[in-house]
Amino acid sequence: MSTAQVHSHPHMKNRSRQLFISLICIFSIVHALNAQQPEAVRPKQFIYVLRLVPRLYADSAWTKEDNAVLERHFVRFQKAAKSGQLILAGRTSEPGDKTFGIAIFEAPDEAAARKFMEEDPAVANGLMTAELHPFTVALQRKNP
Secondary structure (H helix, E strand, C coil): CCHHHHHHCHHHHHHHHHHHHHHHHHHHHHHHHHHHCCCCCCCEEEEEEEEECHHHCCHHHCCHHHHHHHHHHHHHHHHHHHHCCEEEEEECCCCHHHCCEEEEEEECCHHHHHHHHHCCHHHHCCCEEEEEEECCCCCCCCCC
16 A cells, blocks of 8 residues: 555544554653652762760770770771762871761761761760761762
């Protein structure tokens, strides 16, 4: 059948029109459903600054219990890094009251971020104090 015959045949014209209208209806429904679904909420970024409590400024002051708590702190950070929540963590190489650490991580909101910080074993067990701040990573080096 030629194109002219298809367009001149009333049954084929109606069939094409029905197919076209059906496709428009399906597209409209899919578009409306997509518009109703909220976009995926990106987690927010936060940083917390960790500082040793004064009694731990001297390396000789650390007890076995303190070291065990510090190990739990580190293992928790490893798990958070593996899950993608922790972006980076580290500390300065300065002694005593000059040393501090940071943890940059993602959380849905400030309440969840505060909970993550407060549940850090080093904070919860009084080895370190922590201060939370909203944060945005602007540039990041690619891993070599």
